[in-house]
Amino acid sequence: MKDNRFVKGRLKSVEYSIKGAWKLVTSEHSIMVQFGLGVAVTIAGFYFNISATEWMLQIFAVGLVLAIEGANTAIEKICDFIHPDFNPKIGFIKDIASGAVFFAALSAIAVGCIIYYPKVAALF
Structure with missing residues (x-):
C-alpha cells in the first residue's frame, strides 16, 4: 500500500x-495597505x-514586501506574547524587524519607479 x-x-x-495569508490580509492594517498597493500596481x-x-520584477517586489511584512507581524506578535x-x-527587536520591511519597501518603490516612470512620463 502506498504511503500518502x-x-x-x-x-x-x-x-x-x-489560512495565515488570509489572516494577514484581513486583520493587519499594514498588510491591507501593501496588498492594496500590490493590486494597484497589478x-x-x-x-x-x-x-x-517587468512583470517578474514587479511580482517579486510585491511578494517580497508582503512576505517581510508578514514576518515582521509574526515577530511583533511573538514579542507581545512573551513580554506584553x-x-x-x-x-x-521590533524596530529591527520593522527596518527589514523598510528596506523591502524601498526596493519595491525603486522597482516601481524604474518600471513606471518612463511609461507615465510618456503620457505627458
Whole structure:
C-alpha cells in the first residue's frame, strides 16, 4: 500500500499557509495597505502593458514586501506574547524587524519607479 502521509502533510501545510495569508490580509492594517498597493500596481501593469521581465520584477517586489511584512507581524506578535509590557530590548527587536520591511519597501518603490516612470512620463 502506498504511503500518502507525505502528500497529505504537504497539502495540510498549504492549507495552513492559505489560512495565515488570509489572516494577514484581513486583520493587519499594514498588510491591507501593501496588498492594496500590490493590486494597484497589478492593474497598472495591465494598463501599461508591461513586459514579462517587468512583470517578474514587479511580482517579486510585491511578494517580497508582503512576505517581510508578514514576518515582521509574526515577530511583533511573538514579542507581545512573551513580554506584553514595554521593554527596551523588545522594542529594539521590533524596530529591527520593522527596518527589514523598510528596506523591502524601498526596493519595491525603486522597482516601481524604474518600471513606471518612463511609461507615465510618456503620457505627458
